[in-house]
Amino acid sequence: MEITPRIHSIPAPTAFYTGPQAPDVYLVVDGGEGALIDTGFGDEQSVKARLEYLRERPEVKLRYIVLTHHHFDHTSGAHQLRQASGAQIVMHRQEERFLRDWQSDAPQDIDIPADQKAIAERVQRFRQQAAEAAPDVFIEDGVTLRVGGLTLEVVHTPGHTMGSICIYIREERALFTGDTALGLGTVAISPPPHGDMRLYLESLERLKGYDTALMLPGHGQPVQDVPRKLQELIDHRHEREEQVLRLVADGKSSARAMLGTIYPELDRRIIPMALRQVEAHLAKLAEDGRVEGTPDGHDGEGEWRLRG
Ligand SMILES: [Zn+2]
Numbered sequence: 001m002e003i004t005p006r007i008h009s010i011p012a013p014t015a016f017y018t019g020p021q022a023p024d025v026y027l028v029v030d031g032g033e034g035a036l037i038d039t040g041f042g043d044e045q046s047v048k049a050r051l052e053y054l055r056e057r058p059e060v061k062l063r064y065i066v067l068t069h070h071h072f073d074h075t076s077g078a079h080q081l082r083q084a085s086g087a088q089i090v091m092h093r094q095e096e097r098f099l100r101d102w103q104s105d106a107p108q109d110i111d112i113p114a115d116q117k118a119i120a121e122r123v124q125r126f127r128q129q130a131a132e133a134a135p136d137v138f139i140e141d142g143v144t145l146r147v148g149g150l151t152l153e154v155v156h157t158p159g160h161t162m163g164s165i166c167i168y169i170r171e172e173r174a175l176f177t178g179d180t181a182l183g184l185g186t187v188a189i190s191p192p193p194h195g196d197m198r199l200y201l202e203s204l205e206r207l208k209g210y211d212t213a214l215m216l217p218g219h220g221q222p223v224q225d226v227p228r229k230l231q232e233l234i235d236h237r238h239e240r241e242e243q244v245l246r247l248v249a250d251g252k253s254s255a256r257a258m259l260g261t262i263y264p265e266l267d268r269r270i271i272p273m274a275l276r277q278v279e280a281h282l283a284k285l286a287e288d289g290r291v292e293g294t295p296d297g298h299d300g301e302g303e304w305r306l307r308g
Pocket residue numbers: 023071073074109179218219
């Protein structure tokens with residue numbers, strides 16, 4: 001599906017989770033060369049859909065498979081697509097150990113309740129596939145990749161994960177944001193070492209500095225009013241931070257104690273993710289010198305109080 005003549009989105013049928021939450025896979029093409037931005041899931045149907053799209057364009061030589069970050073919804077299809085196309089997998093160095101260590105407890109984009117065994121097994125399979133996508137090329141901030149006449153500039157945007165990257169194409173005024181900025185809703189930010197709220201906000205601020213007419217997120221629809229979208233995401237985090245600070249002042253000393261107030265209608269399945277999110281705010285507030293305490297990124301039982 002063409003978004004612009006040089007930027008396509010490659011959809012796939014129902015894989016694992018869909019709708020606005022399905023991961024986006026983009027193809028950038030110019031002058032007979034191409035690059036994928038993320039690869040989606042590694043199940044047979046998803047990979048087949050992406051390969052068919054490429055096969056319908058035999059004139060395009062796929063050079064790169066750029067992975068915005070290690071999460072399996074973006075990476076588990078990568079190795080199979082590499083094998084079929086001969087393209088090189090490109091990733092930020094800080095993501096590699098999370099990608100490879102598929103049995104670690106590194107948070108992913110979705111939490112699987114322990115009682116959902118079939119889903120948990122599927123996720124393990126996806127993570128195993130993701131671990132096979134060992135990068136061929138490591139990139140860092142400021143590196144550029146050539147695809148035909150296009151320049152893909154790497155922007156390191158830590159926060160959602162520490163090695164998350166965005167790709168900026170000046171010739172198209174297009175910004176691929178992975179999970180750093182979504183088309184709809186907000187993304188989960190974990191406390192260190194897996195994520196970092198302070199760096200996340202700095203990353204969003206930095207993205208505002210790019211002259212962008214089109215944002216291509218890792219989930220959801222393309223966004224045209226990019227400065228407004230980025231500001232909306234920044235404002236949301238600032239408001240949440242103020243709320244967390246007020247709750248600490250009111251004597252709610254742990255993320256768990258704050259949860260009911262912050263997310264009154266929280267789905268039980270996303271409680272762990274919500275706890276990490278609140279812990280991520282608390283970790284930032286601690287770094288800013290506004291609260292102090294004992295972090296607990298895992299089950300939100302940390303103890304926090306106002307500083308001073
Ligand atoms: Zn994602």
